[in-house]
Amino acid sequence: MSDKTTNGTKVSIRDYVDVRFSDIEKTIDLMHDASDIAIKLAANDLRTRLDSMNEFRSALKDQAGTFVSRNEMELKFESLEKGRKDNISLFMSGLAILVSIVVTFLG
Numbered sequence: 001m002s003d004k005t006t007n008g009t010k011v012s013i014r015d016y017v018d019v020r021f022s023d024i025e026k027t028i029d030l031m032h033d034a035s036d037i038a039i040k041l042a043a044n045d046l047r048t049r050l051d052s053m054n055e056f057r058s059a060l061k062d063q064a065g066t067f068v069s070r071n072e073m074e075l076k077f078e079s080l081e082k083g084r085k086d087n088i089s090l091f092m093s094g095l096a097i098l099v100s101i102v103v104t105f106l107g
Contacts, residue, residue, distance in 0.1 A: 011019075068076075
């Protein structure tokens, strides 16, 4: 086998290739470890986000339970509208009586 010169030192090609493969293997192991850490962090972040979304969804559900239904509101509005019409009718009757009293005294 031929030899290779590295930094002024002669090394056999076999030793050179073994060292290079070892370095590459260490790099790949470091990348794999970093990848595992990144996946665990991403999974934790996702879990936290989903927990927050579930809390928000639960709060909205609780809040929706306190709302008045459409039917209840329509009945209430109908009742208020009838009361308003009755009040206007009573006001107009009272006004007519007041006008007739004023006309009677002035006339």
